[in-house]
Amino acid sequence: VVGGLIFVKLGGSVITDKKKPFTERRRLIKSLAEEIYSSHRHSDFNLIIGHGGGSYPHTPAGRYQTHKGIVGDESTLGIALVQDAASRLNRIIVSYLLEAGEKAISVQPSSALVASNGRIVSWDLATIRLMLKLGLVPVTYGDVGLDQVKGCCILSTEEIFCYLARHLKPDRIIIGTDVDGVYEGDPKKDKDAKKIPIITPKNAVNLIHLLGGAGGLDVTGGMRTKVATLLDLVREVDVECEVLNIARRGVLEKALKGERGIGTIIRRE
Amino acid sequence: VVGGLIFVKLGGSVITDKKKPFTERRRLIKSLAEEIYSSHRHSDFNLIIGHGGGSYPHTPAGRYQTHKGIVGDESTLGIALVQDAASRLNRIIVSYLLEAGEKAISVQPSSALVASNGRIVSWDLATIRLMLKLGLVPVTYGDVGLDQVKGCCILSTEEIFCYLARHLKPDRIIIGTDVDGVYEGDPKKDKDAKKIPIITPKNAVNLIHLLGGAGGLDVTGGMRTKVATLLDLVREVDVECEVLNIARRGVLEKALKGERGIGTIIRRE
Numbered sequence A, B: 001v002v003g004g005l006i007f008v009k010l011g012g013s014v015i016t017d018k019k020k021p022f023t024e025r026r027r028l029i030k031s032l033a034e035e036i037y038s039s040h041r042h043s044d045f046n047l048i049i050g051h052g053g054g055s056y057p058h059t060p061a062g063r064y065q066t067h068k069g070i071v072g073d074e075s076t077l078g079i080a081l082v083q084d085a086a087s088r089l090n091r092i093i094v095s096y097l098l099e100a101g102e103k104a105i106s107v108q109p110s111s112a113l114v115a116s117n118g119r120i121v122s123w124d125l126a127t128i129r130l131m132l133k134l135g136l137v138p139v140t141y142g143d144v145g146l147d148q149v150k151g152c153c154i155l156s157t158e159e160i161f162c163y164l165a166r167h168l169k170p171d172r173i174i175i176g177t178d179v180d181g182v183y184e185g186d187p188k189k190d191k192d193a194k195k196i197p198i199i200t201p202k203n204a205v206n207l208i209h210l211l212g213g214a215g216g217l218d219v220t221g222g223m224r225t226k227v228a229t230l231l232d233l234v235r236e237v238d239v240e241c242e243v244l245n246i247a248r249r250g251v252l253e254k255a256l257k258g259e260r261g262i263g264t265i266i267r268r269e
Helices: A026-040 A058-064 A075-100 A126-133 A157-168 A201-210 A223-236 A251-256 B026-040 B058-064 B075-100 B126-133 B157-168 B201-210 B223-236 B251-256
Strands: A005-010 A046-051 A104-106 A113-116 A119-123 A137-141 A143-147 A151-155 A172-177 A240-245 A264-266 B005-010 B046-051 B104-106 B113-116 B119-123 B137-141 B143-147 B151-155 B172-177 B240-245 B264-266
Touching (some): A005 A157, A005 A251, A026 A046, A026 A075, A026 A251, A046 A075, A046 A157, A058 A075, A075 A104, A075 A137, A075 A143, A075 A151, A075 B075, A075 B104, A104 B075, A113 A151, A113 B126, A126 A137, A126 A157, A126 B113, A126 B143, A137 A157, A172 A223, A201 A223, A223 A240, A240 A251, B005 B026, B005 B251, B026 B046, B026 B075, B046 B075, B046 B126, B046 B157, B075 B137, B119 B157, B126 B137, B126 B157, B137 B157, B157 B172, B172 B223, B172 B251, B201 B223, B223 B240, B223 B264
Parallel strands (some): A046 A137, A104 A137, B005 B046, B005 B172, B113 B143, B172 B240
Antiparallel strands (some): A113 A119, A143 A151, B113 B119, B143 B151
């Protein structure tokens, strides 16, 4: 890969144990940081990393039902606790990226943007553009959002990537999960579930109801929501997305070095 | 104090040991968080907290000369390391505020604003306004800034407060340091140095050259710079500022409960 802009998502189900509150997987995070650096160090593409929150923010977000907005006296405390949890995980991810050699720089969504009913409506990207110009690697993440309609919301990495993609026009979006791609059914429960090689808006109509959910607690929605969000995106922006299993050693590095089709590709045509 | 908006700075020389890299003063931070909560819990003023970086970001900022901008190959790495250090200290401060009972929420300057030659020129405050409306307590801090002219800069809490003050019109700004106010000379070196009760643009012309520096490493400038910045501010915005010693137990709580003149007041007239 020479030049261009790539978005990489490190899924919450990969970097944390979604079933244990506040439990990150340090060895896996360290090796992902090294794979990113190894593929990036001799290339000149720009990179934006986004990571899920997994069992960090999802723990208070579930308790305070943050995705529903301000629903009671405790909701405001919930905003503060979700932000703290998401940001603590972000510090861990950034520290491993720095250690690996990446010039990683946090981008905290909850302090920079405004949402409206869960969708990002206002975010000045001049700061991120300056970061990219300097060769920094912005590291954003699933977070609580301040919402002008319902007070607060949960912003998934996909929602954040979609907003960024509309304005920054990346060449590729890599969505790293702990499954080998998008399946008809749930590959964790059904051994015979079939992996779908390519999803386009055209074949999606026959597929979307077959998609299974992701395991564990996830207030940002399972695989079906992710695919639907990415399909909406490719209809609007001509970008190639790929969902793949970055929990397998070397997969992220191969994908970043240019290999296509390891997982499931989602694109316009 | 009923209603209104107060900015409080927790100085870097108070919350860290400026002479020891990456050394925070946890007991003092805990007690300041409790003083803030104790004065705030039964009042209805809004609060914005800003804290200095002290020996956290100032360590890499000094090494990479971040305040000078992009000056060499290593400068970009410096930006990433300064942000990481500032943000790690911010997590500590926020966690003590949350523990004390405040609904504290981080506001990360480096990911939200754009500077130009060290001055903030673009920062959408819609997010902070939503936070205040919900009764959250934004906690911002001295940080690295992305700079459209020189690449990067150091943003002091005072620079941040000035920008926020122009747009949010606070009633008071409390600048917490480890000296009892602003002195003619340096009270840490000279026992006979006199404390100045009130500084206005009018009497400042005779005073400013007499002001001593703060101890330890400080890439954001000493007391003289702080006073000059606050004087510029009060000329523009009619706000009462007070520099006081929050390292003394109970001083911040008294000031937040409405007491005036414990330290040095800086105001328009």
